[in-house]
Amino acid sequence: MNTLGQAIAEAGTLLAGFDADLLEIIGLSLRVSLTAVLIACVIGFPLGAAVALFKFPGRGAVSLLLNTFMGLPPVVVGLLVFLMLSRAGPLGVLGLLFTPTAMIIAQALLVTPIVAALTRQIVADLWREYGEHLHSLDASPTARLGTLIYDARFSLATAVLAGFGRAIAEVGAVMIVGGNIDHATRVMTTAIALETSKGNLATALALGFVLLTIALVVNAVVELVNGWAGRKAALA
Amino acid sequence: MSTRQTILPLEFRRVVYEADGTRLLHDIDLTLAGGRRTVILGPNGAGKSLLLRLAHGLLAPSSGDIVWRGAGTRERVIRRQAMVFQRPVMLRRSALGNLTHALKVRGVPRDEGRERARAALAMAGLSDLAHRPARLMSGGEQQRLALARAWATEPEILFLDEPTASLDPAATRAVETLIGGFHAAGTTVVMSTHDLGQARRIADDVLFLHKGRVVEFGAADRFFEHPSSAEARAFVAGELLW
Numbered sequence: 150m151n152t153l154g155q156a157i158a159e160a161g162t163l164l165a166g167f168d169a170d171l172l173e174i175i176g177l178s179l180r181v182s183l184t185a186v187l188i189a190c191v192i193g194f195p196l197g198a199a200v201a202l203f204k205f206p207g208r209g210a211v212s213l214l215l216n217t218f219m220g221l222p223p224v225v226v227g228l229l230v231f232l233m234l235s236r237a238g239p240l241g242v243l244g245l246l247f248t249p250t251a252m253i254i255a256q257a258l259l260v261t262p263i264v265a266a267l268t269r270q271i272v273a274d275l276w277r278e279y280g281e282h283l284h285s286l287d288a289s290p291t292a293r294l295g296t297l298i299y300d301a302r303f304s305l306a307t308a309v310l311a312g313f314g315r316a317i318a319e320v321g322a323v324m325i326v327g328g329n330i331d332h333a334t335r336v337m338t339t340a341i342a343l344e345t346s347k348g349n350l351a352t353a354l355a356l357g358f359v360l361l362t363i364a365l366v367v368n369a370v371v372e373l374v375n376g377w378a379g380r381k382a383a384l385a
Numbered sequence: 386m387s388t389r390q391t392i393l394p395l396e397f398r399r400v401v402y403e404a405d406g407t408r409l410l411h412d413i414d415l416t417l418a419g420g421r422r423t424v425i426l427g428p429n430g431a432g433k434s435l436l437l438r439l440a441h442g443l444l445a446p447s448s449g450d451i452v453w454r455g456a457g458t459r460e461r462v463i464r465r466q467a468m469v470f471q472r473p474v475m476l477r478r479s480a481l482g483n484l485t486h487a488l489k490v491r492g493v494p495r496d497e498g499r500e501r502a503r504a505a506l507a508m509a510g511l512s513d514l515a516h517r518p519a520r521l522m523s524g525g526e527q528q529r530l531a532l533a534r535a536w537a538t539e540p541e542i543l544f545l546d547e548p549t550a551s552l553d554p555a556a557t558r559a560v561e562t563l564i565g566g567f568h569a570a571g572t573t574v575v576m577s578t579h580d581l582g583q584a585r586r587i588a589d590d591v592l593f594l595h596k597g598r599v600v601e602f603g604a605a606d607r608f609f610e611h612p613s614s615a616e617a618r619a620f621v622a623g624e625l626l627w
């Protein structure tokens with residue numbers, strides 16, 4: 150009990166003092182996860198929308214893959230990326246293993262299926278409603294995609310936040326491909342795992358608190374977006 | 386609209402529509418000429434909506450041909466048409482946004498699009514609601530907005546599927562006035578309705594469908610005064626029939 154109280158107090162001190170190491174870890178976490186989510190959106194929006202709208206060869210397979218990868222454990226994704234980037238792997242020459250770039254790749258792989266699968270569902274629902282009108286206007290495939298993605302923007306925002314939530318909280322993939330190297334690839338989740346195992350509860354708790362706050366903020370934003378969109382039912 | 390070559394008349398040649406092995410429309414043969422107001426009548430399930438969707442190209446016939454016989458058919462014929470649905474499709478945008486979107490999709494330059502959209506809103510009496518989210522508008526306003534949207538695209542032929550089915554008398558009158566505006570501008574109008582009074586007010590021609598067949602097609606006066614089939618007589622008399 151005493152150590153716990155002590156740990157909480159120390160965690161507070163670390164946070165209040167804007168501990169440099171702590172800030173570095175938080176910064177890297179945000180950079181890696183936000184970049185991964187950005188990549189996931191650039192790929193996932195058009196991919197999900199295309200699967201929803203267009204019939205093309207392999208469409209069923211893509212849909213199946215998306216849904217499968219949506220629930221893939223981060224360690225498995227980490228392992229796959231590790232194998233690709235390791236010296237003996239096909240992309241070994243790039244020398245990316247144990248760099249933030251490797252972590253971004255791994256998290257992008259984790260998040261893209263989530264964004265794409267949610268986008269597919271959202272766009273398919275909207276297409277059911279808009280389809281005849283867009284057909285009647287003789288909208289080109291690009292115009293259809295553009296209309297649906299734009300009009301689904303509020304729902305898509307929640308898909309993005311879901312993806313970010315998954316990225317920032319996962320530990321398995323970044324641990325394997327990043328290696329949790331101090332001042333290089335250490336992020337919040339891997340730091341928590343390490344510090345806890347070393348018995349350094351204060352740092353672990355401080356980082357846990359930051360993660361919790363981020364989760365809280367993300368969910369608050371989701372609520373806000375939904376509530377606001379709901380009020381303007383019209384636009385959501 | 387006026388200077389271009391027409392895509393009309395529209396001809397159905399032995400058009401059959403089937404779904405899940407059921408024949409829903411049987412051997413439809415008909416010709417719709419330009420400039421007229423044709424009202425499609427028939428009990429629920431007769432095939433009115435299917436016929437409109439086939440004509441507009443939203444559905445493809447199972448067999449038979451739907452042919453636009455006019456000279457102006459070198460460009461995409463669907464771009465010369467518009468359709469207003471019973472429950473109009475309202476984009477999650479403002480009233481004005483719904484119109485500018487349609488014009489943008491049709492390749493109208495931005496400035497001209499805004500101008501045409503504004504003019505169409507004014508024509509439909511919706512100028513004050515230009516910035517209201519379309520989905521928050523009342524049923525009657527939405528229907529007028531759908532008509533304004535169709536108007537903005539300057540169709541040569543307008544299809545309407547029960548455009549006043551859930552509107553009150555005032556809103557119905559407003560919609561009928563707008564339909565009159567299309568007719569006055571030279572647009573060919575094809576609409577379905579259950580409202581016999583409305584059919585009498587609007588129709589030049591009546592197309593009477595029953596169980597997926599065209600039972601009567603001809604001048605409205607004759608249809609209402611001397612329906613030649615027993616089904617049409619019962620329908621005009623207001624007796625239910627399936």
Ligand SMILES: Nc1ncnc2c1ncn2[C@@H]1O[C@H](COP(=O)(O)OP(=O)(O)OP(=O)(O)O)[C@@H](O)[C@H]1O
Binds near residue numbers: 404405429434436
């Ligand atoms: N995709 C479909 N699959 C199977 N049956 C269908 C399909 N679309 C329409 N039908 C059937 O075809 C028949 C005609 O439908 P349609 O919607 O054209 O009728 P309608 O004359 O417009 O009726 P209402 O006055 O109720 O609008 C109905 O019996 C309907 O159930």
Ligand SMILES: [Mg+2]
Binds near residue numbers: 433434435546
């Ligand atoms: Mg119908």
